[in-house]
Amino acid sequence: MNVVKVLVAGDRFILPEILLEALARHVPGAETTIIKGKWPVAPFVQIGEVYEAEGDEGALIRALEGCEIAFVHASPFTEKVIAAAAPTLKLITVGRGGPVNINVAAATAHGVRVSNAPGRNATSTAEHSVAMILAAVRQIVDRHNELVAGAWRGDYYAYENTPPEVRGSTVGIIGYGAIGSRVARILNAMGAHVLAYDPYVAAKDMPDAEKLDDLDELLRRPSILTLHPRLNDETRGMIGADQLALLPEGA
Amino acid sequence: MNVVKVLVAGDRFILPEILLEALARHVPGAETTIIKGKWPVAPFVQIGEVYEAEGDEGALIRALEGCEIAFVHASPFTEKVIAAAAPTLKLITVGRGGPVNINVAAATAHGVRVSNAPGRNATSTAEHSVAMILAAVRQIVDRHNELVAGAWRGDYYAYENTPPEVRGSTVGIIGYGAIGSRVARILNAMGAHVLAYDPYVAAKDMPDAEKLDDLDELLRRPSILTLHPRLNDETRGMIGADQLALLPEGA
Structure with missing residues (x-):
């Protein structure tokens, strides 16, 4: 042998x-x-x-x-x-x-x-992205720190203080690769309406998102935007102040 | 009229x-x-x-x-x-x-x-539960506070410092009602193996979980446990030190 x-x-x-x-x-x-x-x-x-x-x-x-x-x-x-x-x-x-x-x-x-091992970190990165989205929407860090500091606030029930639900919200995903597709799957299961921009993925290969071909159109609709393209000469600088200005008020 | x-x-x-x-x-x-x-x-x-x-x-x-x-x-x-x-x-x-x-x-x-409106808060509560699970697993609060305090640590890549992924983990859900079923759906989409204990829901009505009839058996298996029963005379005190002692090391 x-x-x-x-x-x-x-x-x-x-x-x-x-x-x-x-x-x-x-x-x-x-x-x-x-x-x-x-x-x-x-x-x-x-x-x-x-x-x-x-x-x-x-x-x-x-x-x-x-x-x-x-x-x-x-x-x-x-x-x-x-x-x-x-x-x-x-x-x-x-x-x-x-x-x-x-x-x-x-x-x-x-x-x-x-x-090599393409997508090796995709699961972990996708879970972290969802964790950060939920931490932002539910104000996890600020409310945790406030509570640890000894403040108990009953007025978070007030209408203007309650965060939106992910269910029923519109989420924009840029890049539907190993990471973006996993993020889409999770947010779709939460009941969000997921829009995706990725010129390299066909609509039929986006089971958890509605494919948009126009980046500006995608940027005009979501309350949550999450970015998962690979950084290269094509994507460097694709999102700047002009693009973020297209997002709806409050996104 | x-x-x-x-x-x-x-x-x-x-x-x-x-x-x-x-x-x-x-x-x-x-x-x-x-x-x-x-x-x-x-x-x-x-x-x-x-x-x-x-x-x-x-x-x-x-x-x-x-x-x-x-x-x-x-x-x-x-x-x-x-x-x-x-x-x-x-x-x-x-x-x-x-x-x-x-x-x-x-x-x-x-x-x-x-x-009345049964389950009115179920979506919001389920999303908050998932947010808190992910915040705990990904150490969102501690790492955020550390970064805000000006510390940049490269050693979170070290094997002993990396958190587990939800994908492939076992999650125990107690109470598969309006809230628990939504939490199960989201964690299932993340690739967790979801176990549920709820004597009032049949296995065929748990599309996103494996039904266990024995609470102790459920408690012996998960790395994450999430509780969603209604508080009443039947459920008050159902989880105490003896039950938590059944959880696997590190859960």
């Missing part, structure tokens, strides 16, 4: 133990070399030509000695590292949404495949 | 204007007498034999003069008031979940019907 040699490189966010557990489940009997990086205590930086990386190129090259697979999180797979590891390395699998710490072009040139 | 004479008695929570608007929509041309009470600025009290009421029995009797319908919120419909109004009064319709400020037995004895 061939023994596969795998580099397992985690950090304090994605613990090596978690990667090892997954590896044992799917590739029992692999031989492993382990690196435990220091992120998030040591911040992400640019290393060589790659971004959001952490660790040392020399140490990574040594650890990759004889490895066929690298199962990693934030290790700096620069051209230099890949060239040194390529004689044995066949696959870099990075447990991140985007492989920004991998020089994919260099890997491809050296015959090393790269896989 | 007969003109119906209606007493419209609101307060600062349910404004008379809102009741008038609904009345105009459904009974155009009604003749109205209007009372604007002071709740929530004046607290609810017991008046005569009724509870959570606000206002003056004498003023209410005078305002009801010749009225066939009373469209009200917190007015004190005691036996005394009902007896005085009964010669013309046919219906008291109270826009509350429970008609606690109406002596329903006295009304019935005088041939006056009473209607």
Whole structure:
């Protein structure tokens, strides 16, 4: 039986133990070399030509000695590292949404495949978005702090002090990808009328929203607006003062 | 054409204007007498034999003069008031979940019907419950206060500091009524596994939960527990230290 040699490189966010557990489940009997990086205590930086990386190129090259697979999180797979590891390395699998710490072009040139985990943070981010929407609508932070400070106010029943319900409200979602679609699903279950703007998703693929093709039209209607596009050259600056001015009074 | 004479008695929570608007929509041309009470600025009290009421029995009797319908919120419909109004009064319709400020037995004895609005607050309460669950899971208040105080912490990425996701978690709901069923629907859409205990609802009427017949069994499984039974002699004291001790570690 061939023994596969795998580099397992985690950090304090994605613990090596978690990667090892997954590896044992799917590739029992692999031989492993382990690196435990220091992120998030040591911040992400640019290393060589790659971004959001952490660790040392020399140490990574040594650890990759004889490895066929690298199962990693934030290790700096620069051209230099890949060239040194390529004689044995066949696959870099990075447990991140985007492989920004991998020089994919260099890997491809050296015959090393790269896989990543699109949408890895989507559930968590979607839940956090809904949490922040509800915290804003229900005034959770201010009312909590007031109560902790010892103030008990009975006048929150007064009509002008009661927050609106999400049910029956109109919510605008920009970007119906891995995150936006999850947010839409939750708000739709709450009874909101969900409008979505995303030129890359067809109306038939938006089960939890009404697709609008015109961004300005979407901005004119919601009482709640939530943004989930990927930041890139197309989306940078898409929402500014002019766009926010289109929102209805009180949104 | 007969003109119906209606007493419209609101307060600062349910404004008379809102009741008038609904009345105009459904009974155009009604003749109205209007009372604007002071709740929530004046607290609810017991008046005569009724509870959570606000206002003056004498003023209410005078305002009801010749009225066939009373469209009200917190007015004190005691036996005394009902007896005085009964010669013309046919219906008291109270826009509350429970008609606690109406002596329903006295009304019935005088041939006056009473209607109320079960579940009136259910949507708002359900949304608030979900908001509080998410605020707790995502640590919204503490993290907000920390950020406002000027602290920016990058170490919330550390594995031991990241909160769990609702998706894939087990949630226990006690009471699958107007509120609990709405909470179940929202948490189910978030991907939680929802368990419900409610001896008055059949499994087939719990589309968003798995029905458990044993309260202790329900308490042994969830990471999140949310309580929505009506407070009465059957439910008072149903959850105490012994029950909470059954919850899994970390729930």
